[in-house]
Amino acid sequence: MASVDSEVSRGTQLLLSTQAEVATGIDRLFDQLLPVPLDPRGPLYEAMRHAAIAGGKRLRPLLVRAAGDLFHVDRALTLRVGAAVEAMHVYSLIHDDLPCMDDDDMRRGKPTVHKAYDEATAVLAGDSLHALAFEWLCDPVTSADPFVRGELCCELARAAGPAGMAGGQMMDLAAETSNFDLPTVTRLQQLKTGALIAFSVEAGAILARIPPEGRAPLRAYSRDIGLAFQIADDIMDVEGDEALAGKALHKDEAAGKATFVTLMGIERAREQATALVDQAIGHLASYGGEAALLRAIARYVVERDR
């Protein structure tokens, strides 16, 4: 048991140092990629910077990096793809926070974009980051291989669209007035957060030109951590500290929405999240030390404050 404990401890060290490195890299990249123009579009870029820079745990860029490390992908490339995925994630947060959606005032410890600016700017800042994610991926800087760029764009579009993130958010809005059962809530979360998490992991393998059939273990890993992540999120909505989370909590409860916690009870939800993490790590059995970061991330998703 001592060796397992020390492996976990080494994994945590690796996670913390890599997370700090990736977060710094993402902030620097966003700063370079989003210079504020001296024309009437200035506030649009400022709004994007407000939402994108210095916020969040950068889980998705961390996953691109961790999956890329498996196959020794150039870290400058995984960082760049990470910035594209994060731009897509930030756009979804901006739109989800709008008054007509979840109506949130705080995000990542700061006022949401429509509070700091206005609603129109928030809609357009989200739309702009959505387009920029594709622009950054399509750029030859991301990969010299057009097949790689094409596959990244195609998979990201699927993860973002009505069969992914946007479709999941639509189901989430319906959840307030419908009585969803466990399979429907699971499906909702697979679309809403699972699809982009899965893309992040898959992107590392795409950059390494691993064919789709070689990505099966990673896809299984992503499915499990995506679900574990969301169960942890539902638990945090009930038990979490708002100051630590940087956003309003207890919203699902207030809305009477079906979540993993309301459907399973908090104890079973916690057990289920832990089981999913073990299962996710199990899918990485064919990899050695190069998967240490992916294993550490799996443990982390049920512990973090998002």
Added chain:
Amino acid sequence: MASVDSEVSRGTQLLLSTQAEVATGIDRLFDQLLPVPLDPRGPLYEAMRHAAIAGGKRLRPLLVRAAGDLFHVDRALTLRVGAAVEAMHVYSLIHDDLPCMDDDDMRRGKPTVHKAYDEATAVLAGDSLHALAFEWLCDPVTSADPFVRGELCCELARAAGPAGMAGGQMMDLAAETSNFDLPTVTRLQQLKTGALIAFSVEAGAILARIPPEGRAPLRAYSRDIGLAFQIADDIMDVEGDEALAGKALHKDEAAGKATFVTLMGIERAREQATALVDQAIGHLASYGGEAALLRAIARYVVERDR
């Protein structure tokens, strides 16, 4: 003069028949590409269909087709790329019509999406069409050549993002409170409508693998018709018939917004639009009969009711 007149008349015939063919093809393609799923995402797909099917003049798909015809590109491919551009255009209309933006109740003779459904569904239907445009372009069905797909995606992302459509809309919102001069209004319109029009024309050439330097005359053509189109739109806002336009007019006037008409006067604006159309047609001088449709479209953009 008789031969010029008969050439114009033949061009108009070609335009009308091709426009009808493209419009039917786009409706059929949207119908196939947007099947309503039997799950809580149903209303999201219905909202996309409400906005996308049986509406508008399909100017952008028509431009893809006309530019593709120059180089004998397979018409099934130009139609597919046309559907992607139109999806991008429709998404921008849905978001521009939102209460926090231009707050419009009618579009293409029907209630806007947030009126027919609700604001959250409108935001998500726009977001979904935005992602689908890229998904459709990236699909190997669009082109077997990954370079072509990559270039299409990259150019579309640029045309849609903060240096294109979204940036132009941001400037347009600022126009209500700023006193923009003619160069600024010109730049605003080049971003807001010009970029996607230019992409539509360029896409035909990209599908034919024409290198960037070979696309210069088409780019000059697009710039001119894009501007002529917007001047005509500003004239229509003052003089047009709301029933014919299918949307509210006289909005710029009411908002006290600088437009080509307020800055140039209606007569000079009309002359300028006509001069731009002649100039656009001049850029096609190196092409023969295969450019008849592009010439007819140039004449049409200053006459249509959008």
